[in-house]
Amino acid sequence: MTPEVAYTRRAQAMLRAVVAGRAQVSCSCEPDLFIDGVSCGDQFTAHALAHAGLITASRLAAIGQRVPAALTPAGLAALADRAA
Template sequence: MTTTTCHPLSHRERAILRAVAAGRCRLSPEIGAPLLVDGVYCSDQLVGLRLATAGLIRDGRRTPTITETGRAALAAA
């Protein structure tokens, strides 16, 4: 089941989606799986959860991947 966002994507969310699409993101092995971009913790601790809940990214075993819905959201932005 895919969910859609009920608000426009912020600049930060679009930047994270582009980083996920480029393969630059990883999920930390720590509890809560914080998102790392280029090896650095993302300052917005909930952005990964928001994007996953909206169906824009999915967890691919420590490497998040962008979904077709996420690609469409980036193309529309």
């Protein structure tokens, strides 16, 4: 986990949207994040969260297909660390 990405307020808001069930990711090597059905305006941070292992697709799907996003155990820990 990189502090520059994981500990920004924007990244934390993205993680909270995933927990709330409001987020989807596209299945690809550079997964795009969608919140409330709209493309997230900061895909750089979305990609960084995915590459840091904080968010992932909730299930396997075809390349490019959108599926619900899920937090990994590391993502849950990052969110809990900031809440404490």
